[in-house]
Amino acid sequence: xxxxxxxxxxxxxxxxxxxxxxxxxxxxxxxxxxxxxxxxxxxxxxxxxxxxxxxxxxxxxxxxxxxxxxxxxxxxxxxxxxxxxxxxxxxxxxxxxxxxxxxxxxxxxxxxxxxxxxxxxxxxxxxxxxxxxxxxxxxxxxxxxxxxxxxxxxxxxxxxxxxxxxxxxxxxxxxxxxxxxxxxxxxxxxxxxxxxxxxxxxxxxxxxxxxxxxxxxxxxxxxxxxxxxxxxxxxxxxxxxxxxxxxxxxxxxxxxxxxxxxxxxxxxxxxxxxxxxxxxxxxxxxxxxxxxxxxxxxxxxxxxxxxxxxxxxxxxxxxxxxxxxxxxxxxxxxxxxxxxxxxxxxxxxxxxxxxxxxxxxxxxxxxxxxxxxxxxxxxxxxxxxxxxxx
Amino acid sequence: xxxxxxxxxxxxxxxxxxxxxxxxxxxxxxxxxxxxxxxxxxxxxxxxxxxxxxxxxxxxxxxxxxxxxxxxxxxxxxxxxxxxxxxxxxxxxxxxxxxxxxxxxxxxxxxxxxxxxxxxxxxxxxxxxxxxxxxxxxxxxxxxxxxxxxxxxxxxxxxxxxxxxxxxxxxxxxxxxxxxxxxxxxxxxxxxxxxxxxxxxxxxxxxxxxxxxxxxxxxxxxxxxxxxxxxxxxx
Numbered sequence: 001x002x003x004x005x006x007x008x009x010x011x012x013x014x015x016x017x018x019x020x021x022x023x024x025x026x027x028x029x030x031x032x033x034x035x036x037x038x039x040x041x042x043x044x045x046x047x048x049x050x051x052x053x054x055x056x057x058x059x060x061x062x063x064x065x066x067x068x069x070x071x072x073x074x075x076x077x078x079x080x081x082x083x084x085x086x087x088x089x090x091x092x093x094x095x096x097x098x099x100x101x102x103x104x105x106x107x108x109x110x111x112x113x114x115x116x117x118x119x120x121x122x123x124x125x126x127x128x129x130x131x132x133x134x135x136x137x138x139x140x141x142x143x144x145x146x147x148x149x150x151x152x153x154x155x156x157x158x159x160x161x162x163x164x165x166x167x168x169x170x171x172x173x174x175x176x177x178x179x180x181x182x183x184x185x186x187x188x189x190x191x192x193x194x195x196x197x198x199x200x201x202x203x204x205x206x207x208x209x210x211x212x213x214x215x216x217x218x219x220x221x222x223x224x225x226x227x228x229x230x231x232x233x234x235x236x237x238x239x240x241x242x243x244x245x246x247x248x249x250x251x252x253x254x255x256x257x258x259x260x261x262x263x264x265x266x267x268x269x270x271x272x273x274x275x276x277x278x279x280x281x282x283x284x285x286x287x288x289x290x291x292x293x294x295x296x297x298x299x300x301x302x303x304x305x306x307x308x309x310x311x312x313x314x315x316x317x318x319x320x321x322x323x324x325x326x327x328x329x330x331x332x333x334x335x336x337x338x339x340x341x342x343x344x345x346x347x348x349x350x351x352x353x354x355x356x357x358x359x360x361x362x363x364x365x366x367x368x369x370x371x372x373x374x375x376x377x378x379x380x381x382x383x384x385x386x387x388x389x390x
Numbered sequence: 391x392x393x394x395x396x397x398x399x400x401x402x403x404x405x406x407x408x409x410x411x412x413x414x415x416x417x418x419x420x421x422x423x424x425x426x427x428x429x430x431x432x433x434x435x436x437x438x439x440x441x442x443x444x445x446x447x448x449x450x451x452x453x454x455x456x457x458x459x460x461x462x463x464x465x466x467x468x469x470x471x472x473x474x475x476x477x478x479x480x481x482x483x484x485x486x487x488x489x490x491x492x493x494x495x496x497x498x499x500x501x502x503x504x505x506x507x508x509x510x511x512x513x514x515x516x517x518x519x520x521x522x523x524x525x526x527x528x529x530x531x532x533x534x535x536x537x538x539x540x541x542x543x544x545x546x547x548x549x550x551x552x553x554x555x556x557x558x559x560x561x562x563x564x565x566x567x568x569x570x571x572x573x574x575x576x577x578x579x580x581x582x583x584x585x586x587x588x589x590x591x592x593x594x595x596x597x598x599x600x601x602x603x604x605x606x607x608x609x610x611x612x613x614x615x616x617x618x619x620x621x622x623x624x625x
Contacts, residue, residue: 009459016451016463020470027474031481038484 050108051099054079068158083159089151091115100163120145133160187238188229201323202314271377283317292370324348336367353379399521403529410533411582415501421571430538438527445511449519464507472498
């Protein structure tokens with residue numbers, strides 16, 4: 001009796017266990033995929049937010065790729081990539097997550113952390129949606145929040161480039177300075193690794209707009225992004241440009257022969273923005289200008305700092321700007337101070353009296369207006385200098 | 391059973407034999423999840439679902455399950471249903487699942503469920519067992535709601551997670567902590583006893599009958615009086 005009783009206990013308990021296990025297995029079969037999906041969605045919520053429709057996100061090991069330095073993390077999905085970026089805007093630590101689809105378009109952005117002051121990063125992202133690597137440079141920055149929006153745009157550009165790299169493509173990740181350095185080393189091997197300086201052009205070299213002098217080794221000229229190396233004796237090294245060797249070999253002699261003489265401007269009715277004038281033997285003029293900056297618009301007093309922007313510019317006798325350089329500025333850091341970047345002042349080269357209007361600085365209208373107003377005074381001065389036989 | 395007695399099977403759990411305030415079962419989750427109404431209602435309903443299902447199955451199997459292994463059998467059945475509710479909640483009500491946390495799994499060892507299985511379902515017909523499960527479950531839920539209402543309104547200054555003007559700025563934080571929970575618990579037990587007394591229904595002296603272990607004690611020759619001399623506890 002006792003024995004059979006024990007057997008039945010074991011059997012009943014076992015059967016109950018089996019039935020309940022079976023029931024749980026069935027329910028688990030139904031709920032497990034739902035739970036997994038919900039957990040994935042939760043984990044990837046932020047990722048899917050910037051890459052709508054992206055599924056199966058997996059984090060990639062970025063050390064396996066050469067990506068722009070602002071990229072701190074990459075997630076690959078079926079629909080494209082999501083990049084975590086870290087850039088410095090007005091202050092450091094602007095972290096943005098950027099989605100790029102398979103077609104190389106920005107699908108969304110999300111600011112993960114920010115110490116920016118104006119909040120431009122929260123609205124600028126929307127304007128980057130749909131941009132590609134070809135169009136991103138043309139995207140305007142936000143006036144008044146130039147640093148933030150420029151950093152944001154750089155993060156987006158880096159992500160677009162990284163997307164190309166991850167897709168098997170190649171992208172030149174070098175900065176303009178690195179490209180210049182590498183190009184100089186290529187066309188003038190003796191100059192590799194040496195310091196060089198941009199020559200302020202006071203002579204008209206025709207198509208040549210940029211000349212770099214590398215110590216005593218010679219010159220490198222740039223024309224439309226291509227470079228040629230010229231030794232001091234006029235020997236043309238590597239010439240990647242379409243410029244003729246004759247023209248190139250003449251460059252050192254022209255530059256070395258150029259001598260500036262001071263011009264007396266007392267008694268001449270020229271703008272008081274012009275502080276001094278020099279002249280070359282070939283008849284070109286070099287002006288030192290003081291331009292109004294931020295705070296006062298255009299042709300008025302100097303900026304909030306009370307100090308002018310000092311500009312040096314050379315103009316040919318027939319009124320074409322040969323070169324322009326910002327010598328000194330006291331404009332708002334990150335906004336008007338852009339005027340000291342070669343990107344900005346080099347835009348003046350080649351311009352004439354009627355073609356200055358489009359030279360602007362986004363977010364620093366006063367600085368740009370003051371700068372442009374000062375430069376515009378040189379054309380009248382050239383005419384008056386010539387009339388006076390100076 | 392006629393209709394009236396069937397109704398009384400359901401309603402007895404509300405006050406007369408309220409599992410929390412009268413039978414003093416399931417104190418652990420009662421204190422833990424009653425800091426907010428959302429948690430209280432969902433815990434109550436989850437426990438009710440488990441109670442109904444386990445009572446039904448245990449009642450159906452009451453003539454098959456050998457006496458000696460009935461407790462393990464009950465536990466397996468109850469644990470099965472709890473896990474089932476847990477999985478369904480995790481899948482379809484993930485927010486509630488996270489809110490209830492470990493206390494959801496602990497429904498398995500909630501004395502109310504094991505107690506009803508032992509006291510009622512294993513001795514009654516399936517329909518009555520289901521009604522008992524429903525009544526006791528709702529009684530448990532009502533008790534949790536009463537506790538949560540007091541603790542959330544006065545402890546957090548909220549009701550169902552929504553801020554109450556004035557109270558929000560004058561909260562009694564102590565109520566949201568466990569000691570505060572015990573205080574409210576004690577007050578409500580007193581209140582339910584007073585109400586029962588006023589209705590002329592003194593709290594039933596259930597003695598050892600309410601205890602899931604009663605059967606084991608009795609088969610070992612321990613009487614109710616012996617049991618009363620020892621310090622017993624629930625949960």
